Amino acid sequence: MSRKVVGILGSPRRIGNSAKMLEAALSAMEEDGFEAELIYLMQKNIKYCIGCGTCLAKGECIQDDDMAEIKKKIEEADAVILASPVYYLHVTAQMKTFIDRMLPYGHRPTLVNKYGGSISVYAGVGDIDSVVQYMNRVLEAWGIIPVGYVTAFGVIPGEITEEDLKKASELGIKISRAVKEGFAWKPSSDSKELRQQLINLIKNYGHLLKADYEFWKEKGVIE
Numbered sequence: 001m002s003r004k005v006v007g008i009l010g011s012p013r014r015i016g017n018s019a020k021m022l023e024a025a026l027s028a029m030e031e032d033g034f035e036a037e038l039i040y041l042m043q044k045n046i047k048y049c050i051g052c053g054t055c056l057a058k059g060e061c062i063q064d065d066d067m068a069e070i071k072k073k074i075e076e077a078d079a080v081i082l083a084s085p086v087y088y089l090h091v092t093a094q095m096k097t098f099i100d101r102m103l104p105y106g107h108r109p110t111l112v113n114k115y116g117g118s119i120s121v122y123a124g125v126g127d128i129d130s131v132v133q134y135m136n137r138v139l140e141a142w143g144i145i146p147v148g149y150v151t152a153f154g155v156i157p158g159e160i161t162e163e164d165l166k167k168a169s170e171l172g173i174k175i176s177r178a179v180k181e182g183f184a185w186k187p188s189s190d191s192k193e194l195r196q197q198l199i200n201l202i203k204n205y206g207h208l209l210k211a212d213y214e215f216w217k218e219k220g221v222i223e
């Protein structure tokens with residue numbers, strides 16, 4: 001069975017700069033033997049998280065939309081790449097809506113034995129590194145090991161350079177290697193702290209966050 005990579009595009013521009021960067025990363029992985037799929041969030045029916053907490057209490061989301069299909073694809077993949085342009089100093093609304101709906105994985109990191117990375121493009125306003133680092137932190141929260149990220153400058157579609165596309169391909173190759181050979185990685189002190197804060201939350205609200213509580217209890221993290 002061939003290895004799979006899923007690319008998640010948060011830009012509303014299907015042929016924009018982030019799309020081109022993501023395509024370059026995915027093509028490099030295809031050349032390396034992966035089956036690649038690009039998911040355009042803009043074309044999907046993804047409702048907002050309504051904060052009901054059912055996914056944390058009972059395990060499953062109550063909403064009926066395209067998230068079930070996207071989650072299945074991610075669960076079956078060996079690698080995940082998140083790509084979003086910078087919109088108002090952060091990821092796009094499409095990307096954030098998708099991330100919010102991935103809440104159960106943030107509380108119960110079951111997307112393990114997978115590798116990933118992030119891509120962002122901006123027009124030079126703000127701190128783009130914080131945006132890609134945010135996306136990689138999200139991957140890490142789900143259990144996915146982030147192996148790198150790429151950023152580029154671009155205002156109108158097609159403005160990114162050959163050099164940028166090369167960097168995106170290199171990210172793809174790095175992720176491919178990580179899947180095949182593993183990757184020396186240790187959680188940062190920052191992510192360890194986030195994990196501890198999450199455990200504290202689940203301990204204190206275990207009567208509500210029942211699915212989370214059981215998950216961490218089984219792991220021996222909570223008594």
Ligand SMILES: Cc1cc2nc3c(=O)[nH]c(=O)nc-3n(C[C@H](O)[C@H](O)[C@H](O)COP(=O)(O)O)c2cc1C
Pocket residue numbers: 011012013015016017018019084085086087088089090121122123124125126153154155156157
């Ligand atoms: C609503 C909106 C907000 C934006 N906010 C920022 C921003 O805060 N900083 C920035 O550098 N560029 C910003 N941009 C510019 C985009 O990041 C830039 O055009 C990028 O190349 C778009 O990538 P895409 O082609 O993948 O959609 C914004 C664009 C839009 C439409």
